Amino acid sequence: MSIFSNDKEINSMCNQMVASRRWQAIRHGKHFVLRHLSKNAAKSIIVPGTPGDLRAFANFRRDYCRYIREYLIQRGVVRPEN
Numbered sequence: 001m002s003i004f005s006n007d008k009e010i011n012s013m014c015n016q017m018v019a020s021r022r023w024q025a026i027r028h029g030k031h032f033v034l035r036h037l038s039k040n041a042a043k044s045i046i047v048p049g050t051p052g053d054l055r056a057f058a059n060f061r062r063d064y065c066r067y068i069r070e071y072l073i074q075r076g077v078v079r080p081e082n
Contacts, residue, residue: 004032004047009057013064014047036067040074043067 004014004025014034017023023034025047032047045063048056072078 004049006050007048007056010047010051010060013057013061036071038071041071043070 001015002018002025003011005011014025014032017034018025022037024037026033026035026044031049034045034047035041036044045060045067048060051057053059069078073080
């Protein structure tokens with residue numbers, strides 16, 4: 001188990017993502033970046049190391065869900081809303 005963030009919920013989610021072997025954690029300066037290990041993946045998710053906001057986990061989860069939705073639309077699995 002690695003320490004990606006001081007927030008226990010963000011840290012737990014990041015460890016689960018890396019354990020699934022579909023994500024890779026890379027250190028960029030002061031933050032970790034989670035990169036999706038897929039052929040067509042183009043974006044990364046930045047992990048807040050020391051979040052100062054009470055909604056940090058909700059914002060991180062929102063960014064993750066947006067990325068997954070965008071990725072599934074790109075792959076043709078989900079149709080975009082009109």
